[in-house]
Amino acid sequence: MKKSALQKARAAYQPKLPIALKGAVKAVTGKPTQSVADQEEIKKLFPTTYGLPELQFENVPGTLRGKPLNVGVILSGGQAPGGHNVISGIFDGIKKINRDSRLFGFIMGPGGLVEHRYIELTASIIDEYRNTGGFDIIGSGRTKLETKEQFDAGLEILKELGITALVIIGGDDSNTNAAVLAEYYNGIGAGVQVIGCPKTIDGDLKNEMIETSFGFDTATKVYSEVIGNIERDCNSAKKYWHFIKLMGRSASHIALECALQTQPNVCIISEEVEAKNMTLAQIVDDLAKTVAARAEEGNNYGIVLIPEGLIEFIPAMKALIAELNDLLAKTEGFAKMEASEQRKYILEHLSADNAAVYDSLPHGVARQLTLDRDPHGNVQVSLIETEKLLSEMVGKRLEQMRAEGKYHGKYSAQHHFFGYEGRCADPSNFDADYCYALGYNAAQLINAGVTGYMSSVRNLVKPAVQWIAGGIPITMMMNMERRNGKMKPVIQKALVDLEGAPFQKFASQRADWALNTCYVYPGPIQYFGPAEVCDQPSLTLQCEHKGK
């Protein structure tokens, strides 16, 4: 691997550890826990791992020593900056406990466990990947660990390699599956502990005990860098409205964090759209009014941030998509109709409300809704280019307003979608430290002999030495939700809280940002400069901390 100059320089960075994890470590047991909701059902589903106590580590005199540990690690789901540091943290942690400990990585995600693909992660491999972005050390995958067959197949290779603990690095679904696996292995006395680590750039895996998932900090800093650059371009050329869509699946945490960082003219928050029961037409109308108001001041330019999941949060669109899914499923020969015939058929067969919504969409988008469907026959909402949909509809609305004498400006748009640009960036100092601590801490949880816990490092707005390290029973974060028609125990997803401090801060300033030009240009992530530039956690985390 040819390394860039930054990669070489960055390899020498020593992530900071909380004081609690330096030297010898004692596990202090807290009170028994219960799940956030549906306690009875979840207790029934997790007979041996429900109600476990929180754990907190404390630094004690002496040296860290223990039996050699054979540990397996899996990267699950989408990439997030810092995954390599979780792994190097686990490696250093188990080696510190006993130099004969060994770490095995399962290749390309959970599928590697089931299909027995693995490598041993030696010191020389680990050293190649310290403080780097990406999941390429062992690769990641989206296979879901859900069935007994998978669990048993995994156990075979774990037994063969003498692995007694498995760390699963993943998002809410992967950690849910980690809890199920922990319960299963515990229930059959397999002798394998399962520990989860909270990963996702989307920021939707968080709660009282997990302040943030790793990767969110770095990814939002990369997006904010390029958004800031576009803002500066926008403010120099003064001729375009830039519509910028941001990854983040259902939740709008990424868009909100980027808005706090860069102060764009508009940032749409899906959770607010749903709460206010807004229609697409209302969103477009609000946008057009902002464009027109800026035009009155001679400012025919601006920046709009759009969360990836928006469409599914617009109640009217959700209803339309649901009816379309049903309609298309029962219409034989639909694919063979001419495009114009398809359109006519749909308009005639949808309920009046949904037909009106369908008819209001630009033809290309309307057609997109009836094309590429997923293997279950569902409309693929993620393929809709929301940024283009909105800018086109805003353009049409502005022409109506012009005819009514309510708009006198020029309107020209550019479109962007950022996602892959940030998921594998070199981790910020925050993520490098946080991930390393999560991994090192996972090693302590293994050494403490527990299972079904998530590695928890808290107090994150403070310097790393003051961080609090411990373990949280995963069942504590669970409730029952309907998935594919069946009630399942899952970790509650954290959407943007409209009463929370980050959204409230945004809401209190956005009227000013909309009309005036208040752009902030964060610039690229810095690794070597002053602490106020290099070591700041996300504004979301800072607001949430202040809001407490």
Next chain:
Amino acid sequence: MKKSALQKARAAYQPKLPIALKGAVKAVTGKPTQSVADQEEIKKLFPTTYGLPELQFENVPGTLRGKPLNVGVILSGGQAPGGHNVISGIFDGIKKINRDSRLFGFIMGPGGLVEHRYIELTASIIDEYRNTGGFDIIGSGRTKLETKEQFDAGLEILKELGITALVIIGGDDSNTNAAVLAEYYNGIGAGVQVIGCPKTIDGDLKNEMIETSFGFDTATKVYSEVIGNIERDCNSAKKYWHFIKLMGRSASHIALECALQTQPNVCIISEEVEAKNMTLAQIVDDLAKTVAARAEEGNNYGIVLIPEGLIEFIPAMKALIAELNDLLAKTEGFAKMEASEQRKYILEHLSADNAAVYDSLPHGVARQLTLDRDPHGNVQVSLIETEKLLSEMVGKRLEQMRAEGKYHGKYSAQHHFFGYEGRCADPSNFDADYCYALGYNAAQLINAGVTGYMSSVRNLVKPAVQWIAGGIPITMMMNMERRNGKMKPVIQKALVDLEGAPFQKFASQRADWALNTCYVYPGPIQYFGPAEVCDQPSLTLQCEHKGK
């Protein structure tokens, strides 16, 4: 303006100056020059500013002193990182010469001169913008300074403000116009010097005496950062081909530099496509073969870089577009036809060769070619999403190959276009220093009393103190070219030289990059770290230097 932490820290950066410009400065006059071609015609068009000598500055004992200078400055054309530092360099330069010197900025580009919109740039304004990206200090614009009426209108305000020198910061066209303006003002004895500064991220304004235009270094570093991040994602998930289009207008310098930085699987160079007289089908076929070859090794992923101007360099596409422009211009009522009727009409009326090319395009792209035409009725090639066009055609080609038993992989594509993300980034140390030196040097050219010169700072692969500073008569870079049907004197555009060292380095390694995975991850621009991370000039510049 609310400032980010990086902006605050970066404001304190003191750009490095060449030793020649420190302290007192002496202008050493070189030999008379002549234009790169068409000497007789150009001499005739520039009777008073043709054949001037090169100038080189030398550091001499004593203190820099001179009369107060009243200077105007204009930012022309697209944004490029470092423009603010050129302006702060001019400001510091003329203040050093005499503290009573004054600097005026014309607002929103050359139009500000013609329409008498300006501000005085005071120390407090300048200090707000040191080492920042963007052109927002005074804005930029694309008005071309070409007519006597414009020149005379400009002279009015210059006289009114007592301005005796104008610095035009722009690309090849803007510097061509600067030379014409210099000749005009000189010819009528207006008493206004005109100095140019070489700006453009595209990298196509360079020659023997101008090693690079400013902004290229920073913009390509930002693009390389995000390309590297996408490569790492690609190499972790191993499931997508990413087609990445890069700004850069006609020339492929940006794509080539990014390829040298990140080592993608494929980088298309427009100049090579033209030189080899390649068809779109050949390009697609080459790409498909690379995809298939990687698939044979189990690697169903990769990275393709595409220069923005590609389509116009494909001879067959160029011919098609030319005929389409003619055909559509003379076809009344075309816009009112149904889409299918339009397609039929075009296929029937084009020459056989061009009809075949038209027919081979994906329908959406073919249709795009006949929609939005520019005010002159020409097809807007820049609206074609080349990255999607290529990935779609590659997908179809792969299906043919699969049917022939020549392809057995999976193919799924993602698309990106980077341009606005890099044009207004905070300048790299290289661009911060280079721009400041260009501006400071322009002040010395003004003090030396010359006109029609471009600010020239050379020896750029060496540390800044060793840079060579001076002035080059703009006419020296000119030749005669046909523009809008008329022969005009213009600065020769520098396209990628297929015999040059940067392309040769790329060409010697690309077979390896294509089949194997040799990605390099440059990471974000660093401003505070070790010199090998923060102070490297572009690889293009380094190769060109070695190649000499």
